[in-house]
Amino acid sequence: MEQAETSDKPASRDVDMVASQRIPGNRAIWVGIFAELVEFTLMFLVYFIARVNHPQVFHAGPEKLSLLAGTANTAVMLTSSYFVARAVLAMRKDHPDISLHWLIAAFITAIAYPIVKTLEIRWNLDHGVSGDGDVFQMTYYYLTFNHLVHVSWGLLGMLWIMLRTGFGGYSAQDHHGMIAFASYWHATDLIWLMIFPLFYVLP
Amino acid sequence: MTNKKRLNLSWVFLMVLTLSGALMGEYAHPGFWITLSIAFITAIKGRLIIDEFMQLGDASPAIRRTVRLFGLLVPSLIILTWMFGPELARWISLATF
Incomplete structure (x- = not known):
């Protein structure tokens, strides 16, 4: 895998990607x-x-959640996102087989999220953190369940991109579908990076 | 630096920042500097994802600016609500609804 990518060029990015009006992937x-x-x-x-109206509840909130679970899912999202970025890079270098390997790594990593x-x-419910708890717990479930839905869509999209890549659907010249998926997955990762400190870190 | 090295370094940096944030969550007490640090780390992580993973640096300005603005939303609100929490609560009190 490493050997095949030794032709990696300097970070000037691909020439066809430099246009100032570039839309990564597609408009849709x-x-x-x-x-x-x-x-x-x-x-x-x-x-x-909710936080400014109930500051004490929110100050005490993170102690009720599993910081380990939040940190683990942050690591999972970041690593999966990194693998997807490497898959796109490999496809740009016209290495579809290597790209597929990175996508498989991304999928295996991402499946750890759900x-x-x-x-x-389960841990939450055992420790009394439920959807009908205080306002911190309600907003926690509201945001993180919504994010889980977006991750689930992303996992289905990743399967599709893997199939397309495996069957030769993309090339170095045309892999807009892969870039479109990568953009969605990175955006979903970005959202988790915003959620993580709000519920698990911020005292 | 090659794109591959930039991606590798970005991932390492993101993981280090994540672990730093987790340590803050475990040991830090509420305070302005800890709040500022959490907001700063969140903003840096967001910018790394946007510029290095999404590679929006050379994308359409409308897309690039919108996503970068989103990456600054939560860090800004973390600082604003720390500094002006009681004042904001008076303006947007849930009790009026």
């Missing part, structure tokens, strides 16, 4: 990504409105 995926960003912007506003989430919810 960016409509979806912007809708996702607006949705979570509204949810973040709900979080902060598994950790399931274990976390």
Whole structure:
């Protein structure tokens, strides 16, 4: 895998990607990504409105959650996102087989997200953290369940991209579908990076 | 530096920042500097994802600016609500609904 990518060029990026009006992937995926960003912007506003109205509940909130589960899922999202970025890079270098290997690594890593989430919810319920708890717990479930839904869509999309790559659907010249998926997956990762400190870290 | 090295370094940096944040969550007490640090780490992580993984540095300005703005939303609100929490609570009190 490493040997095949030794022709990697300096970070000037590919010439055809330099156009100032470049839309990564396609327009349709960016409509979806912007809708996702607006949705979570509204949810973040709900979080902060609740936080300023109930500061004591939110100060005590993170202690009730599993920091280990939150950190593990952050590592999972970041690593899966990194693997997807490497898959795109390999495809740009015209190495579809290597690209598929990176996608498989991304999928195996990402599947840990719903598994950790399931274990976390069991742990939560055992420790009295439920959807009908205090306002911190309600916003926690509201945001993280919504994010889980977006991750689930991403996992289905990743399977599709893997199949397309495996059957030779992409090339170095045309892999817009893969870039569109990668953009969605990175955006979903970005949203988790915003959720993580709000519920697991911020005292 | 090659794209591959940039991606590798970005991932390592993101993991280090994540572990730093987790340590803060475990041991830190509430305070302005810890809040500022958490907001700063969140903003840096967001920017790394946007610029290095999404590679929006040379994308359409509308896309690049919108996503970068989103990456700054939560860090900004973390700081604002720490500094002006009671004042904001008076403006947007849930009790009025």
